Amino acid sequence: MWKWLHPYAKTENAYQLCVTLQPWLWVSALLCLAVGTVWGLAFAPQDYQQGDSFRIIYIHVPSAMLSMGTYVAMAIAALVGMVWQWRTAYMSMIAMAPVGAVMTFVALFTGAAWGKPMWGAWWVWDARLTSELILLFLYIGVIALYGAFEDKQQAGKAAGVMALVGVVNIPIIHYSVEWWNTLHQGATISKFDQPSIAPEMLWPLLVSLLGFAFFIGAVTTIRLRSEIVRREMHRPWVQKLAQATSENS
């Protein structure tokens, strides 16, 4: 695997990989998001208790799960950067951070809009909600810390440490509904033995989840490309690239 992975430590190869992957990621993301949304909104059956308000699940659960997933991916990138001194790893870390922050915001916002009709409150200081809010602050912290350093290698290290320390929050979010008495309902689909959700409701949710995942991948590739260009500005290949793009447009 190392032989296969190692060339991508070089920024030029990583950039090219992003360019190749991008159209595929976009097509898959749009397709899955469209199918998942239409299926979830119009074709999935109503919930017997929550009526049609439960349809918010088709964006709330994917964004919440992937806000945590993106954080873990970001922390792994930070670890790789620290252990193997890969500059590209730090670059992907910082490329993922804003995408994860947006996912966290979406999870919190849709949660609030779902909580209002069901719980009667936009927001409660409940364990699940609070720990997810902390996740948003961790993302913002990583972005801000990275931006605070002039030397971007130093910035990557500092922000990477923060990203790694913040990983403790992930199991807290996941188990918050079991550890504390909360208003938020327990896990329904990540109980692999027996998901307690009807298959007609589960399938659109999985498609939607896939769509969000592809979307995150697609935005991360474009942001990683930007980060590479910003850091490698004076490399001949970037200069050639800039010339080629200006000629095309």
Added chain:
Amino acid sequence: MQFDSFSAFLEMGGYAFYVWLSFGVTFGVMILLVVLSYRQHKGLLKSVLKEQQRQVRIKEAREKSHASSAR
């Protein structure tokens, strides 16, 4: 289709405001992120080009002044 008519679909069983608010804000924010990311990328490539042209001009000016001072 779970709804009898298009207007029933829009009503979302009385939860129209919350459902459409959620979906609207979600996709709005996602589109915004995409637009900003692409715009940033374009801007960066442009600034690389600008910097490159500036370097060329500096070099030219330096050579010119060097030539005139040698005379």
